[in-house]
Amino acid sequence: MPVTEAEVRRALEVVQDPDLHRDIVKLGFVQDVVIQDQHVSFRLVLTTPACPAREDLELQAKEAIMGLPGVESVAIEVTAQVRQRETKPEDLIPGVRQCIAIASGKGGVGKSTVAVNLAIALAQSGGRVGLLDADVYGPSAPQLLGLTTERPMTSSGKIIPLERYGIKAMSLGFLLEEGQAVLWRGPMVAGTVRQLLADVLWGDLDYLIVDLPPGTGDAPMSLAQLVPLTGVVVVSTPHTLAATIAGKATGLFERLDTPVMGVIENMGEWKCPHCGTGGRLFAGMPGEALAQTLGVPYLGSIPFDPATGAGDEVGSPIVVSAPNSHAAAAFRNVASALAAQISIQAHRKKAEEPTWATVENASR
Ligand SMILES: Nc1ncnc2c1ncn2[C@@H]1O[C@H](COP(=O)(O)OP(=O)(O)OP(=O)(O)O)[C@@H](O)[C@H]1O
Ligand SMILES: [Mg+2]
Incomplete structure (x- = not known):
């Protein structure tokens, strides 16, 4: 039988x-x-x-x-099948299932490096991924992806994102002339972030990763108000100052009703490529302790690695140029940890929705 x-x-x-x-x-x-x-x-x-x-x-x-x-x-x-985030009827990016912003308190902690490598790592695992460079003050996606001379095409008045390393990418840097500076005022930032979402043909994506400028200024505020974000990830180096400001940024996002999906530590550790010994680079608060203090998940640590920095310079992210390196493995682990947190949150939200059974019971 x-x-x-x-x-x-x-x-x-x-x-x-x-x-x-x-x-x-x-x-x-x-x-x-x-x-x-x-x-x-x-x-x-x-x-x-x-x-x-x-x-x-x-x-x-x-x-x-x-x-x-x-x-x-x-x-x-x-x-x-990646779950759909909560959307409103007038959602600007209805085809995007999950939208995650990469933020920091302090500048220069490695947000853009992390955003680019995470996005590619998620795509390498089989996801449909987009990268939105929302750092209107200092767009870095063109350089990090090696797309400094490329210009996006348009179709019926909408911008077609560029494609590289398996991801779709859009940045204000693709539209500005090299070296062109813009004097930004608050409402202009909000308008530009809106355009980068609504006027770009993102299509159907599992994950849209948004690289934010540092701090808690106009761009992160506008973004959080324009689309229901799945959440924000905070990148920090283990300097006490970076950790303190990361804490402030976390508080602000929570006030904007944007869940903090976790903390990623960058450049906390190093390893000698020759002898394999290594250690902590700074005496400040490790990412894991920061996550604990903030009461949010810890997504992992990205090591300090000269090849990662060098890859940024030539538009060749480490997860592509050296996929077998310790650093690339760290990015893939963090990408998995983030994807798991997204699933946990989508599942929790679903569990919170009343099922028909409980609605029926309630009406009895
Ligand atoms: N894990 C790493 N190992 C070595 N170098 C790194 C690492 N992460 C980032 N860098 C380097 O540190 C510098 C700052 O990184 P990045 O531009 O990604 O930071 P950021 O937080 O986006 O900065 P900003 O606040 O200006 O947007 C860059 O030169 C980058 O190549
Ligand atoms: Mg940046």
């Missing part, structure tokens, strides 16, 4: 998602179960292609099914 679909589903209930703390059947991850004699196949639909537990979940699911009497083989197709 071949197994039944009910038996397959029951067997898979032992497999728990480590981040969402529920089993993969209740989470709706198990789809299209097909049973042919002794062969079982199904799709495992995760909430992010960058799921850190991807291989582990697949292995556990395989073992659970192979443990059923009468099953000889199992085939699992692992895919991902």
Whole structure:
């Protein structure tokens, strides 16, 4: 007797998602179960292609099914469907499922470097990713992506973002002449951020990563007010000053109702490429301690690495130029940790929505 679909589903209930703390059947991850004699196949639909537990979940699911009497083989197709963030009817970027801003208190802590490498790492894992350089004062995406001479085309009055290293990118730097300076006033910043969202053909994206200027000025404020952001990620170096200002920025975003998805430490550690020894670079507050103080998740640490800085200079991000390096691995780990936090938050929001059952109960 071949197994039944009910038996397959029951067997898979032992497999728990480590981040969402529920089993993969209740989470709706198990789809299209097909049973042919002794062969079982199904799709495992995760909430992010960058799921850190991807291989582990697949292995556990395989073992659970192979443990059923009468099953000889199992085939699992692992895919991902990123959840849609909360949108309003007049949303400026309705095709963007999750929109995450990369912020800092202090300038020069590595936001743009982190934003570019994270965006590419998410794309390398299979996501559809865009990068919006919202630093209107000092756009850096053209240089970091090696797109200083490129100009975007337009279609029906809308700007087509440039594409590089598997991501779509838009920056005011693509529109200005080299060396051209703009005297910015608050309302102009808001208008420009609006245009970079609404007048650009972003299309359908899983993640739009927004690189912000430092601090809590007009650009982050406008962005948070223009679109419902999934959340903001705070980058900090372990200098006490950077950490203190990061704390202030966090408070401000929370007041704007923008969840802080976590802290990324940059340039906290270094490792000698020759002998492998290393250590902490600064005596200040480590990112993990900062995250703890702020009561937000810690997403990981990006090491100080001259090759990362050199890659920025020539438009060749480290996750592309040296994918096997310690630094590239750190970026991929942080990207996975961020993707996991996004999934956790989307799941939490969904759990907060009243289900039909509770609505019915309430009306009784
Ligand atoms: N992990 C790293 N290792 C080595 N150099 C780095 C690293 N991260 C960033 N840098 C270098 O530090 C400098 C500042 O980085 P970046 O421009 O990304 O910071 P930022 O926070 O975006 O700055 P701003 O506040 O001006 O926007 C750059 O020269 C960059 O190449
Ligand atoms: Mg920057």
